Amino acid sequence: MNLKNILRNLGPGPLVAAAFIGPGTVTVCTLAGANFGFSLIWAMVLSIVATVILQEISGRIGIITGSDLSALLRNQTERPVFRIFSMILVLMAIVLGNAAYESGNISGANLGLAFYWEAPTLQISNHELQSGNFLLGIFSFLLLWTGSFKTLERILVALVILMSLAFMITAALTKPDLSSLLSGFIPSWNEEEMPTLVALIGTTVVPYNLFLYASLVNKQWKSPSDLPSMRRDISISVILGGVVSMAIVIVGASNTSSEITSAIDVSKGLESVFGSFAGYMMGFGLLAAGLTSALTAPLAAGFVVCGIMGWDQEIKSTPMRITMAVIVGLGLFFSSLGIKPVQLITLAQLANGILLPLISGWIIWIAAQHGVLGKYKNTPLATGIAIFIWLITLVLGVKSVGTVFGWF
Incomplete structure (x- = not known):
């Protein structure tokens, strides 16, 4: 199968990659490389495997159940208390979390844009309006409001491909030592690396992506015979996303900046060694990462909110448009006015820390039920592997909650 056919047969998988490679992922991977070199590359491999397994389950549930x-959560009648608690938790985590992340997505895209054009800062009363954030937020909002799903999908796929090329070309320019790079695939860690290790996995295994993919597969595939296509779609997309994340780690390891706090610092360090081209490539990668995540975060929130409330999930429906507008609007408000929603992000971290093991455990349980998936349910071996993945999400969740309360 040639590249053209592969691209033609890809489904919504690239949107999952677009969702988890945002400015947060770029920053975490940059700092992992800058602080620890290639030693945590193996954590990216683990996160890719975990993400493929969980996303395949969510895609399979979407195709087989048609929902x-x-x-599914809304229609669960056996455990009404669990259903109500889960619905409230999911709504809180998705709306709160995605609004906070949208702020970071828009701000990150603006940092990338600054490599090419420094948008003016406007003084309004006692606040500074970041016009670049405002313009990017409005651009994202208009694409979501007016674009059909297929148009949106094509834009995101194009951005993901260009972003991937930008980061991989930049990584190649750094000419990493091959033996050191390969040694990074061997698992090893110490206490100092643990927070970064948890952050690397946590930026890839994202709770709302499980909802996003299960919603999107129904727009592309309807029959169990489409399962191989779905598996190929999500595997190629997540592996590509993982390779991009590894490329960012490699770039981070090649920094020459005296102080590294973000991807921008590494870009400046690259310019001093490789010229402005590397910096421009890194800047474009950050711009694309911010834009793709700025589109997928409101889209995912819309699917989840409308699904739980029983509203129309068509992208042009009024409930979807209102939900997406709320998420983009909140993100735009915080980012344009330069407000750092620390409390909002802390609450989102707490909610998602609880949500990740809860939702991953729930879909693993559904995947093992013959009454739901019939002959397409998980085998005992697949369930065992999935439970191991769930234990990883549990550790991530405990770590996330513990960070909020200062336990760690």
């Missing part, structure tokens, strides 16, 4: 995860 998305939020609708």
Whole structure:
């Protein structure tokens, strides 16, 4: 199968890659490389495997049941207390979390844009309006408001491909030592690396992506015979996303900046060694990462909110448009006015820390039920592997909650 056919047969998988490679991922991977070199590359491999397994389950549930995860959660009648608690938790985590992340997505895209054009800062009363954030937020909002799903999908796929090329070309320019790079695939860690290790896995295994993919597969595939296509779609997309994340780690390890706090610092360090081209490539990668995540975060929130409430999930429906507008609007508000929503992000971290093991455990349980998936349910071996992945998400969740309360 040639590249053209592969691209033609890809489904919504690239949107999952677009969702988890945002400015947060770029920054975490940059700092992992800058602080620890290639030693945590193996953590990216683990996160890729975990993400493929969980996303395959969510995609399989979507195709076999013909329903998305939020609708399944709403229609669960056996455990009404669990159902109500889960619905409230999911709504809180998705709306709160995605609004906070949208702020970071827009701000990150603006940092990338600054490599090419420094948008003016406007003084309004006692606040500074970041016009670049405002313009990017409005651009994202208009694409979501007016674009059909297929148009949106094509834009995101194009951005993901260009972003991937930008980061991989930049990584190649650094000419990493091959033996040191390969040694990074061997698992090893120490106490100092643990927070970064948890952050690397946590930026890839994202709770709302499980809802997003289960919702999107129904727009592309309807029959169990499409399962191989779905598996190929999500595997190629997540592996590509993982390779991009590894490329960012490699770039981070090649920094020459005296102080590294973000991807921008590494870009400046690259310019001093490789010229402005590397910096421009890194800047474009950050711009694309911010834009793709700025589109997928409101889209995912719309699917989840409308699914749980039983509203129309068509992208042009009024409930979807209102939900997406709320997420983009909140993100735009915080980012344009330069407000750092620390409390909002802390609450989002707490909610998602609880949500990740809860939702991953729930879909693993559904995947093992013959009454739901019939002959397409997980085998005992697949369930065992999935439970191991769930234990990883549990550790991530405990770590996330513990960070909020200062336990760690």
